[in-house]
Amino acid sequence: MKVFEVRDDFYLNGKPFKVISGSIHYFRVVPEYWRDRLEKLKGMGCNTVETYVPWNMHEPQEGKYCFEDRFDLRSFIQIAHSLELYVILRPSPYICAEWEFGGLPYWLLKDQDMKIRFDHPAFMEKVTRYFEHLFPQVVDLQIDQDGPIIMMQVENEYGGYANDKAYLYKMAELMKENGVTVPLVSSDGPWGDMLENGSIQDVALATVNCGSKIPEHFQRLRKFHGKKQPLMVMEFWIGWFDAWGDEEHHTTDVESAAKELAAILEEGHVNIYMFHGGTNFAFTNGANYYEKLAPDVTSYDYDALLTEWGETTPKYQAFKEVIKNHVDIKEVALTTNIQKKAYGKLEMKEKVSLFSVLNDISVPVQNNYPLSMEELDQAYGYIYYQSEIGKARTIEDFRLINCMDRAHVFLNEQPLFTKYDHEIKEKESFEMSEPENELGILVENMGRVNYSVQMNHQHKGIKDGVIINGAFQSDWTHYSLPLDNLEKLDFTKEYREGAPSFYRFTFEADDLGDTFLDFTGWGKGVAFINGFNLGRYWEVGPQKRLYIPAPLLKQGENEIILFETDGKAIDSITLTDEPQL
The missing domain is CATH 2.60.120.260 (Galactose-binding domain-like)
Structure with a gap:
């Protein structure tokens, strides 16, 4: 039996152990390529792989669980183990990760009183039940049971969200109750109150997330620890993500990133975020919201060490040169045949038009007022709202009230206008010339916000209603369009x-x-x-x-x-x- 300990440093079987890890999210990579990406990770000199665990993929509908195919976490960990890689697992309910709703399942929003990421009875009840299904997948893969998992994370960047210590302690205790025996960690930005808010140092080792100024941040972390403990950058940001509408793909300077890595390894330990970013398949991209909505693109390339499609980069080679100063790097044979083809x-x-097939791919739901996506038990995709709005006349005041994120408005199945983000609440006017008129609104969920205070307001579709000449319009037909039955x-x-x-x-x-x-x-x-x-x-x-x-x-x-x-x-x-x- 192996033992991994957190003392004045990390120790593996009683000997100092330098953690050199890279992030690969199994859920962003097709399973057939997991081994290839992990082999390339080991080939660069890393001894550990880190991954988040997305609750919304493992419990897509409340009480229905999925640990298969792209979400077969256990198989991913076992492949890593077969390559003699250790694993840092981050199974907290919230992951951020530029992932839809930060990994939280949409159905939490069906409870109007829900307080996510707090010691709130309803939230903790849902987390407790989820953990009872999640941890049996992984607890026997911990290092003290001859598996590869050496650490698990209690919560993620909690100090940037709240400071509910009771919640953090309950999360740690809940993990232990479900069989977690490896050391626990937390990770937060080193700025402001984040470390103070998000750390429970008597239970979990505090680590930091950052992309530069490593000596400065390690000094801050050392002081925060108050005693000699391992210094670790749990997320060493070596690139960045893209949002739709950005001017160009984000990249970072190779030489500067390599110098920062060298600074980390001189004093401590690292998890490179991302080693391989992968893809936001389907409707899984997250979004940020500060001054405006910024939904992430489908690619999660992140300017990582491997491209979205898995090829090594100049940054990969530069990092390998740094890492070989600390460990002996053995040649790793790649066992997956991958080629590119132009078809x-x-x-x-x-x-065929959507209007022609609505009843083929969706079952209409009638209601007196518009229902949100969550109220319709729909996670992602689109909703088409339809209502008869009467005789020919001028509509001087048309408004969508609390509608997210992008809406195409149709009159008698002819396009009127498209509204996005801030534009949605603006007043519109139009003429109706037919004896009877039908209003249609196609609303797209562009990805629920994955970070900060806007996470509490992520109901999609139309939540409050539609104004026609100053009054709410009633009598609506809803067509849910998750597009899972084409x-x-x-x-x-x-x-x-x-x-x-x-x-x-x-x-x-x-x-x-x-x-x-x-x-x-x-x-x-x-x-x-x-x-x-x-x-x-x-x-x-x-x-x-x-x-x-x-x-x-x-x-x-x-x-x-x-x-x-x-x-x-x-x-x-x-x-x-x-x-x-």
């Missing part, structure tokens, strides 16, 4: 130019390789490959192509479907072997 230009095969689409039905629509493409593949979907010429929407939701695209950039890993393809005919919401479509797409963020 070329694909001509559109079929198309096999029900009937492409023989009517297509209407400029309307939200589905577009189908096919291609033959004998030799399977990673490829990249170039969406130039398209507006905004989401793409699917063989029924798998690849994620969002949007012409505003900076991302211009979507990564398609080869394991999502099959020999023979493959199908791509685009759901285009903005009516900007051309007759083709291109699958290229050239990535472009």
Whole structure:
């Protein structure tokens, strides 16, 4: 049996042990590539891998659990173990990670009195039940049971959210009650009150998250510890994430990052965030909200040491040069055959308007007033709201009240206007000329905020109502559109130019390789490959192509479907072997 201890330093079986770790989120990588990414991590000289655990993926609906396929946490840890890598596990309910709602499940918001990340009875009840299902997946993989897990994290950057110490202590105790025996840690920014707010030093080792000024931050951490303890950067930020509408893909200077890594390893321990970022498949991207909504792009490349598609970078080589000053690096053979393929230009095969297939892919729900996504038991995607609004007349006061995040407004299935973020609450006016008129509103959840105070206000769809000439409109039909059943689409039905629509493409593949979907010429929407939701695209950039890993393809005919919401479509797409963020 091995023993990992936190004393004046980290000790493994009684000997000092320098933790050199890199972050890989198993849920952002197809399982067929887990081994490849972990082999490259070991090949750079790392001895440990770190990962978050997203509650919203493991309990997507309340009481229904998933630990399979891309969310098979246990298998990921076992692969790491087979490569003689140790594991830092961060299983707290909240992960941030630029992930939808910071990893919290949407259904928590169904309770109007819920207080997330506090010692609140309803929240703690949900966490307790989740932990009872999560920890049996991993507790026997702890190092004192001959597994690879050496540390677990109690909460994540809690000091930037609140200072409820009772909550932190209960979280630590709950982990122990569920069989956690390895050392516990917390991680917070080294600024302001964050360390004081988020640390419980008698139970968990305090670590810091930062990307520069390492000597200064280690001095602060050393003073905060009050005694000699390991100095660790739990998240050494070596890049950054992109939001839709950013001017360009974020990158960091290789030489500066390598110097900061050297400074960390001179005094302490590191977890490199991110070693490999991966992809925000489907609707899993998070968002930030300060002055405006900033939803993250589908790629989580992060300017990491491996690209989104898993290739090493100059930064990888520079970090390897630093690491070899501290450990002997052995050559690691790569066992996964990965290639890139260009399948070329694909001509559109079929198309159909959303309005034609609403009843095929959604069951209408009637209600006197508009229901939010959460009230409809819907996690992600879109909702189409429909209501009869009467005779021909002038609408002088049209408003959406507490609606998030992006809304397309239609009159008799013809587009009126599109409203986003701050624009949504602005008053609009329009004319109605038909004897009877139908209002339609397609609302998109662009990703729930994953950090800070706005997390408490993340109901999607229309929460409060729709104003027509100064009064709330009643009698609504709702069509939930999580887009998880596109096999029900009937492409023989009517297509209407400029309307939200589905577009189908096919291609033959004998030799399977990673490829990249170039969406130039398209507006905004989401793409699917063989029924798998690849994620969002949007012409505003900076991302211009979507990564398609080869394991999502099959020999023979493959199908791509685009759901285009903005009516900007051309007759083709291109699958290229050239990535472009």
